[in-house]
Structures are given as C-alpha cells and as structure tokens.
Amino acid sequence: MLSRKATSDSHGQDSFYFLGWEAYVKNPYDRLKNPAGIVQMGLAENQLSVHLLESWLAKNSDALMLKTNGESVFRELALFQDYHGFPPLKNELVKLLARIRGNKVKFDPNKLVLTAGATAANETMIFCLADPGEAFLLPTPYYPGFDRDLKWRTEVEIVPITCSSSNGFRITMSALEEAYRQAQRLQLKVKGVFMTNPSNPLGTTMTREELNYIITFAAEKRIHIISDEIYSATVFDSPSSFISILEAVMDRNLDKTDLWNRIHVVYSISKDLGMPGFRVGCIYSNNQTVVSAATKMSSFELVSSQTQFLISKILSDMKFTRKYMKENQKRIKKRKEMLVSGLKLAGVRCLKSNAGLFCWVDMRHLLVSNTFEAEKNLWEKIIFEVGLNISPGSSFHCSEPGWFRICFANMTEETLQVAIRRTKVFVQSISSNSQQRRSSIIGRWVSKLSAYDHEPHR
Amino acid sequence: MLSRKATSDSHGQDSFYFLGWEAYVKNPYDRLKNPAGIVQMGLAENQLSVHLLESWLAKNSDALMLKTNGESVFRELALFQDYHGFPPLKNELVKLLARIRGNKVKFDPNKLVLTAGATAANETMIFCLADPGEAFLLPTPYYPGFDRDLKWRTEVEIVPITCSSSNGFRITMSALEEAYRQAQRLQLKVKGVFMTNPSNPLGTTMTREELNYIITFAAEKRIHIISDEIYSATVFDSPSSFISILEAVMDRNLDKTDLWNRIHVVYSISKDLGMPGFRVGCIYSNNQTVVSAATKMSSFELVSSQTQFLISKILSDMKFTRKYMKENQKRIKKRKEMLVSGLKLAGVRCLKSNAGLFCWVDMRHLLVSNTFEAEKNLWEKIIFEVGLNISPGSSFHCSEPGWFRICFANMTEETLQVAIRRTKVFVQSISSNSQQRRSSIIGRWVSKLSAYDHEPHR
Numbered sequence: 022m023l024s025r026k027a028t029s030d031s032h033g034q035d036s037f038y039f040l041g042w043e044a045y046v047k048n049p050y051d052r053l054k055n056p057a058g059i060v061q062m063g064l065a066e067n068q069l070s071v072h073l074l075e076s077w078l079a080k081n082s083d084a085l086m087l088k089t090n091g092e093s094v095f096r097e098l099a100l101f102q103d104y105h106g107f108p109p110l111k112n113e114l115v116k117l118l119a120r121i122r123g124n125k126v127k128f129d130p131n132k133l134v135l136t137a138g139a140t141a142a143n144e145t146m147i148f149c150l151a152d153p154g155e156a157f158l159l160p161t162p163y164y165p166g167f168d169r170d171l172k173w174r175t176e177v178e179i180v181p182i183t184c185s186s187s188n189g190f191r192i193t194m195s196a197l198e199e200a201y202r203q204a205q206r207l208q209l210k211v212k213g214v215f216m217t218n219p220s221n222p223l224g225t226t227m228t229r230e231e232l233n234y235i236i237t238f239a240a241e242k243r244i245h246i247i248s249d250e251i252y253s254a255t256v257f258d259s260p261s262s263f264i265s266i267l268e269a270v271m272d273r274n275l276d277k278t279d280l281w282n283r284i285h286v287v288y289s290i291s292k293d294l295g296m297p298g299f300r301v302g303c304i305y306s307n308n309q310t311v312v313s314a315a316t317k318m319s320s321f322e323l324v325s326s327q328t329q330f331l332i333s334k335i336l337s338d339m340k341f342t343r344k345y346m347k348e349n350q351k352r353i354k355k356r357k358e359m360l361v362s363g364l365k366l367a368g369v370r371c372l373k374s375n376a377g378l379f380c381w382v383d384m385r386h387l388l389v390s391n392t393f394e395a396e397k398n399l400w401e402k403i404i405f406e407v408g409l410n411i412s413p414g415s416s417f418h419c420s421e422p423g424w425f426r427i428c429f430a431n432m433t434e435e436t437l438q439v440a441i442r443r444t445k446v447f448v449q450s451i452s453s454n455s456q457q458r459r460s461s462i463i464g465r466w467v468s469k470l471s472a473y474d475h476e477p478h479r
Numbered sequence: 480m481l482s483r484k485a486t487s488d489s490h491g492q493d494s495f496y497f498l499g500w501e502a503y504v505k506n507p508y509d510r511l512k513n514p515a516g517i518v519q520m521g522l523a524e525n526q527l528s529v530h531l532l533e534s535w536l537a538k539n540s541d542a543l544m545l546k547t548n549g550e551s552v553f554r555e556l557a558l559f560q561d562y563h564g565f566p567p568l569k570n571e572l573v574k575l576l577a578r579i580r581g582n583k584v585k586f587d588p589n590k591l592v593l594t595a596g597a598t599a600a601n602e603t604m605i606f607c608l609a610d611p612g613e614a615f616l617l618p619t620p621y622y623p624g625f626d627r628d629l630k631w632r633t634e635v636e637i638v639p640i641t642c643s644s645s646n647g648f649r650i651t652m653s654a655l656e657e658a659y660r661q662a663q664r665l666q667l668k669v670k671g672v673f674m675t676n677p678s679n680p681l682g683t684t685m686t687r688e689e690l691n692y693i694i695t696f697a698a699e700k701r702i703h704i705i706s707d708e709i710y711s712a713t714v715f716d717s718p719s720s721f722i723s724i725l726e727a728v729m730d731r732n733l734d735k736t737d738l739w740n741r742i743h744v745v746y747s748i749s750k751d752l753g754m755p756g757f758r759v760g761c762i763y764s765n766n767q768t769v770v771s772a773a774t775k776m777s778s779f780e781l782v783s784s785q786t787q788f789l790i791s792k793i794l795s796d797m798k799f800t801r802k803y804m805k806e807n808q809k810r811i812k813k814r815k816e817m818l819v820s821g822l823k824l825a826g827v828r829c830l831k832s833n834a835g836l837f838c839w840v841d842m843r844h845l846l847v848s849n850t851f852e853a854e855k856n857l858w859e860k861i862i863f864e865v866g867l868n869i870s871p872g873s874s875f876h877c878s879e880p881g882w883f884r885i886c887f888a889n890m891t892e893e894t895l896q897v898a899i900r901r902t903k904v905f906v907q908s909i910s911s912n913s914q915q916r917r918s919s920i921i922g923r924w925v926s927k928l929s930a931y932d933h934e935p936h937r
Contacts, residue, residue: 022670022701022741027607027772034775071554078553085544095536096529101756102596102749137595137758141779148632149485153611169778174606174632212480243480283480291560298559298784300595314485317492320627321599325783326756 026174033168037400038063038416045410052435060440063410065221065378066431067255067295069352073345074295077335084334087327098326104319106135107329113336114303118288120343121254126267132307134315135329137300139251139289141322143170143215146247146285146304148318149311151177156209157247158182158200160192162381162417162424164221171215180204180211183420186383189372190223192216192231197238213245213283214238219252219263222417222426223381224357224374226262232269240275245283251302254293254346257354258375282308290332292378294345299328353378353430356437360429363441367448371427378430382411385423387451396422407447409440484632491626495858496521496874503868510893518898521868523679523836524889525713525753527810531803532753535793542792545785556784562777564593565787571794572761576746578801579712584725590765592773593787595758597709597747599780601628601673604705604743604762606776607769609635614667615705616640616658618650620839620875620882622679629673638662638669641878644841647830648681650674650689655696671703671741672696677710677721680875680884681839682815682832684720690727698733703741709760712751712804715812716833740766748790750836752803757786811836811888814895818887821899825906829885836888840869843881845909854880865905867898 025031041063050058078085087095101107108130115128136142151157153176159167160182172179182200184190197214204211214235218227239246248266256263270276270284289302301324304315336342360380361371369387371380388395393415400413403425414424429437483489499521508516536543545553559565566588573586594600609615611634617625618640630637640658642648655672662669672693676685697704706724714721728734728742747760759782762773794800818838819829827845829838846853851873858871861883872882887895 022608022703023766023768023772024606024608024610024613026610027768032772032775066558068554068558071557074557075551075553078551082544086540087543093533093536095533096526099529099532099754099756100524100526102758137779137781137783140781144779148482150480150482152482152484153634166778169775174776174779176611245480296557298557300560300781300783308481310481310485314481314490317490317627318632320624321595321602321632322780323595323598323758325595325758325786327789328783328785331785 031168032173033165036165036168036416037397038165038412041400041404041410041412044404050408050436050439052439057408059404059408059410060436060443061410061431062427062429062440063412064431065292065428066297067292067349067353067378068432069295069356069430070345070349071295073348074335077338077341081334081338084331087330094330098330101326102323104316104323106133106319106324107326107333109337110301110329110333111135113333114288115305116339117336117342118286118305120339121293121346122263122265122268123261126265126271128305132305132312134304134306134312134319135324136302136304136319137322137324138291138297138302139249139287140166140170140302142287142289142302142304143167143247143249144175145315145318145322146287146311147171147175147177149314150245150247150285151175151212153177154209155212156180156204156207157213157215158197158204158211159215160184160196160220162190162222162414162419164217165412165416167215177212178207178209180207180209181418181420182214186421186424189225190220190381191228192234194234194238197234201242211242211244213247215247215249217249217252218266219250219256219376221252221377222379222412223372224377224379225372226256226376227264229264229269232264232266233273235266236270236273236275236280239283240278240280243283245285247285247287249287251287251289251292252377253288255350255353255378256376257350257357262375285311293349295349296332299332300324301328301332356429356434359434359437360427360441363438364444367441367445368452369444369448379426379428382425382427383423384425385421387448388423391422393422399423400425403447407443409443489626490631491623494623494626494874495855496623496870499858499862499868499870502862508866508894508897510897515866517862517866517868518894518901519868519889520886520898521870521884522889523750523886524755525750525807525811525836526890527753527814527888528803528807529753531806532793535796535799539792539796542789545788552788556788559784560781562774562781564591564777564782565784565791567795568759568787568791569593571791572746573763574797575794575800576744576763578797579751579804580721580723580726581719584723584729586763590763590770592762592764592770592777593782594760594762594777595780595782596749596755597707597745597760598624598628600745600747600760600762601625601705601707602633603773603776603780604745604769605629605633605635607772608703608705608743609633609670611635612667613670614638614662614665615671615673616655616662616669617673618642618654618678620648620680620872620877622675623870623874625673635670636665636667638665638667639876639878640672644879644882647683648678648839649686650692652692652696655692659700669700669702671705673705673707675707675710676724677708677714677834679710679835680837680870681830682835682837683830684714684834685722687722687727690722690724691731693724694728694731694733694738697741698736698738703743705743705745707745709745709747709750710835711746713808713811713836714834715808715815720833743769751807753807754790757790758782759786759790814887814892817892817895818885818899821896822902825899825903826910827902827906837884837886840883840885841881842883843879845906846881849880851880857881858883861905865901867901
C-alpha cells in the first residue's frame, strides 16, 4: 500500500556509515559518565570555532532579537515566505562565495537559490537536471548520504568513477571514460558529473589537472557538472590550493561557451561556519532555467526567515567572518595534524590532506584479507571493541577494502587523544599477534610514502 | 539537457493564481504611495494577531536569545541536525494538535515528523504513499499549489472529486465513486483521498457526513486518507464544528482496523499562528513505516534548530497560545463578516463559511457567459481595472465558472474597506450596463439563499 521509496532500502541508510551512528547513540563516550563508551568519529561536524560565533552574538544581540537599527522586524520575518529568499542573505552569501574563492569569480545573487541545507540543494539539482533512469557519474569514494540525496526520490542512478589509492584517489581521464562506458553498458543516459571539492571523504582539494579532465570531459560529452563545495572554507594550506569549478572553467576561457550553462555549484554554511542546525544552503547556477525551476522547488525546502535574518547579519560583518575563517582553518589544521601524527605513531597512515573535517585513513595492513568482508570485521572490532565509530570505505563506495574516514572536529582535543590512545593499543594488540604479516606491509609503505601525509608537524 | 520537471509547466505555477501575484508585485497598493495600486487578496496570510506574538516576545526574550534558564544553548542548536527533530518542539506540537481538536484525540510525538512547512509535508506524504503514475483523489475546488506540491516532483496524478455549488461544494459518495471510476478509465491506480479540512478555498469545515463518506470509501477501497488540517485553529464558530479525520475515524470505532494505519494528517503553524516565514510544519501518521520513511526524507526539509527552539518556547506557554487562538478566531470572524457584509451590499454573495482566511465568492452573475473564458475576462478586469488580486475558481480547478477566492486577513481593515468600495463601484458599473440581465439573476439567488452566508452581522 506504500510507495517503493517508503518500503525499499534505496535510501541507503542501512550502510555501515549510518549503522555506526546508531551504535554510538546507544553507548556514547563521556569522559566522566561513560568513559568506556564509543567515541563518535563518524560525524563531519565542526565544533572548533563555535566560541567565536558565541562571542560575536554576545556583542550583536540584535541579530538574535530580530532587530534592525533597534527596531523589531519580527512581524516582517514571521510573514516572509517569498521563495526568492531574503535579499540581504543572498547578497551576503555571494560575497562569501567570492571571498572563499579569492575574489577570482564574480557572483550574482540572481543566480543563487536558497535551500534548507546542501542536502536539499543537491537533490533539487538532480531533479532539475535528470529524469528517472538517467545517470550522474560520481568519483569514488563519495559521501554515503549521496545515495539518499541524489538517487532516492529522484530515481536517478549513480555510476561510480572509480578512483584508486595508486594515485591518491585522483580522478583520471580514463576513469571518467570508463564510467561513461559503464553507464552506456547499463543503457543509462549520462547527464553529468557530480563531485565534492574539497572531497568528502578524502579531505583533499581537486588539482587543476583533475578539474581540467572533468571540464574537457563535460564539454565533449555535453553534460553537466555539479560541484558540491561545502568544505571550501575548510582548506587549510596556505596559500589555499582550492580551485572552484567556476574558476577552472573561466581559466580555460570556456565561460562564454554553452558549457558555462551546465556548471552548477552547491554550498552551505553547515561545515564552513559550523552551523548545520540552521539549515542554510544554496545552489549557484549559470543556467537561468535551472535557477527558475530550483527557485520553485525551493518551496519544499525554504530556510526559516528568522535564520535568514540571523545569518545575513553575521555574514555582513566581513571583518568577523574573515577572522572566523582564518582562525577556523588554523584550528582544523592543528586538529588534523594531531590525528595524523597520533595515528602515525600507531603505525596507521592517512592520505595527505589539506581540507575537510576528517582524514582518509589507510588500515589495509590491519585487514586479515584484502576483502570487504575483512573490512567489515575490522570495522565491527573498532566500533564495538575499541569503541570508535569510524566509517568504513565500503560505505563510501571505495573500490579498495581497508580505508576508513575518521572525523576530528566534532569533539574536544581530550576526546581525540582518547581515540588516538585506543587506536594505538588496538594496533599494537594486532601487531603482536601478527608480527610477520606486519613486516611485509611496512615494505609496501616505503614505495608509496609520497601519497601520504608524512609531515604531521608542519 | 535539463529534466522534464525543470522544462515543463507541470509545476502549475502558470495558473492565474500565481499570475495574479506577479501583477500585484508590479503595482502593489499603498494607501499613501500608490493608492491606485492592486490590493493583494490572493494571499492566505494571517496578520491579524501578530501583535500578540510581538508582546509575548517582548516579555520572553530568552526564546529569541536562545537561552534556557538564562544559559545560552546557541552551541547546541547550531550543531543540532538530528532529523528526528527537537523533542521539546515535537512534544509541544502534539499538545497543540490535541488542544485544537478539543483533546478528543491523543497524539504521540513518536508519530510526528517535522518538515519545513506543510508544502514539504504534503510532498513527502505523496512520496511515501504513491509511485509515479499512481493517483490521489482531491475534492474540487482545491488549493492551486497542490499541483506543484503533490504532482510535480513525485509524478503522481491528481484525479478531481468534482463538487458543485448545488450542495455548497460538499463531498458526496457519488462524487467519490465517479472520481474512482475516472481514475480507472485513465488506468491510474488510486492510492488515496487527499483533502483540506477546513477547506482551502471554501473556508468551510467538513461535516460529519462528508467525513463518513470518505472514511467508508477509503475503508472499502483500501486506500489512504491524507487530511491537510493547516487551518484547523482558524475555525471561528462556537462551539467549533471542526472534526479532524482522526476523531471521525475513532468515532466509527475504526481506529483498531487497518484503516487507522492509512490515516495521515498534515499540519503547520503558518496559518493558525501566522508564521509562514518560520517554516514549521509536520506530518502525523499512524503508520510506522511512513513515519520512518518520512523522517529520513525530512533530511531535505529540516526546520532550522533556531526556529525549533523559538516555537517550542512559544507553544510551551499554554496560557498564551490559548489566548492567542481565541483572540485570533475572534478577529478572523470579524474580518470575514466585514467582507461578507460589504460584498453583500455590492450584490455579491459568499459561500457560508466558518474557517480560513478567505471567502469563496460567487460572481457568476457578473460573467457575460457561463464559461471559463468569461471568468478569465472578469478576473482580468478585476485585477487590472478594479485593482484587486483575487483568485479565479479555475485556478482552484473549480468545475463551475464564476467563483473566486478572496483573502481578508493579510491586510489592514482600511485596505479591506478600500477593496470593498472598489468592488461596489465595479458591480454597479456592470449592473447599470446590464440591468435586464441582472434582474434575471436576482431570481436565481432567492432559491439558493440557504447555501450562502446571509447573516453577516452575527
């Protein structure tokens, strides 16, 4: 009597990624109350700089009190439901998008559609660009939520662009072409490439070379590019190596061609500004038909006007947001290095990263065999015996068993140290059990060091 | 290169209902700045009691300041994104739902799913209950937005249950059966009846008899009932004649049968509490699979945690919400009577109503012929010559030309009087042009008076 969507598992929420959360919720670590509980390392949440927002709000209470120049605008906001969005917020968001991109790209508020978070923005983009049974190509590993966000209600298919550890999970032209051929074999019409840049779960920005492969590919095949750039302000190398798809296309002088109308960016303040609860996301598209359709669709995913007002006030203090982002990047970098160096001492390596709220961690040497079954067994051990909810690569559709995403920004430093200590003890216990196996693995490391983050103390 | 959804008109936003808004936006009435402009009477917005909310907030600033017992909970709220929703809000919402229904129905917060407004709630319900190409039956006239909300992205069809002025647009068993047969002729599988109670645009509550027809029909055909009850606290007769579908099913002792699992209610604070900008809606379902799927879908339509907090605080002051609803109903009734009596003096009758923020107005005698073409011509005259944006029945899929929905709660009393004066002048100008035609129409009135609201001064 119900729909297929309601009764099938196509929402993808039965993956280990979500199951790990459930296990955590039943037994959450607390230093005092439940010191043997599970540490939540499966949540890409940013708690590192929320104190800066708190200080700002203490000095700018009008933003919370819904006042402008001392006058309440509660009445206007309570009634405001124009799906074109609150103009001050849209103006501030395009300024923020430009600033994060080093002002190399000009943004127009008329090309921006507000949505209740990037989750809604991504689904809306798929609804606008593809019909049921058509396909988008996604580089693997990719965020587990995309099976829900891009496929579930739209009935659009995802075909993986298979990336591998051999080149640090970089996208290659042959991987793009192979994904396209695979879609053809499945008789799926390819409508575009969907990517996260910086990548979730890799924590890396795309190189100019990768972007150019995708651009050439999309131009040739006459397909779309959706670039989910929700981690763009977490990039912590300096100068920032983040290149937006918009900038990359402009640099190729393709912004006057029809490709430009097939470039779409998704953004949100959830990760970069650490406010996922407030549900502020957006679509930025060069295609007016998409902007118009997405605006109508935004009826289903409007941002509370109370929150539109608050966020527009915070963003309008450019001095503050600049300070916030700088400090935030510094803190993310420090955290990431703490995790990387801690894991290194435990004999566990991370993919070299420069962004995000997580590391992509290589535990292949801890598998009893090179299979996803072994990965699952290891994951179960880690969550239930070691007490760490980390997310296995299989839930990110990684093609190679043994990789895990570990989040580091949703906890205190103390808790992170607890997690690192637990990992060390665990790895030692495995090592002493399989000394011989381990020594063969060390050899494998040496030849691949360049792809790893081996300078944790920078 | 785009989807059918993005490029077709299936969003239904080309109807006169939306076109009227566009005309209004280009030339909005303002007593001082644009006294010849168009008065917006196409917007079912409630501005009548917002001052009560303002007074409450002035005394309870912690609700805006995101404080509990003087302590800021900003940090928790900024990070709160659990799609199960903020428990205090869900608890308060179920209490509100029960109170509006005279505490005759018990509500369980575990059966409630929060959504960003009723728009999202309704779409989510359809995604949960029907597959593309299946159908829901809707009594006509119905809210124009439903073509977008129920059909556009879900690809589910709407088959009208045709109601007519002959019995005041009441639902009959034969109309239900005829709609079902029509769906069968179209080879559409019927998954349920979707209704608004109180009705938008009629401004009437469903009678026990109508509810029983629908219940019997749904039980027999083994289909769902979705009852959109977003106007339930606007019911202004006393004692309230509003009967929720939940109560009606319980009164038939069918709450222990499988029908109970096919009863779903949609609610929102947008109309009843006059806060559409804050995007707080919900689904209440007796079906655990639906609750579970809708909760996952609510990822696309989460309510800002800032707003969840604020609304939970407002609703927790039960004394205030009781006062608000009482005062609000009094004001709606007064406004409605002002419109009805004003129009009556202009020779224009309204369907007898007891709820909503609008009247369903009979202008059949002003048509030059009994056609939708004539209705369209009259609408154009009224919007562009008279300067009133009222919504023609055709945009509500009304089966008879000449009915219009006129909203009265989104403006000041003064503006409403301007609109009434304009209507009088317009009707007089038509009357003097067609004295003879008019006299024949008066005869028609006499026989139908009972269905009309002829006691405006109650």
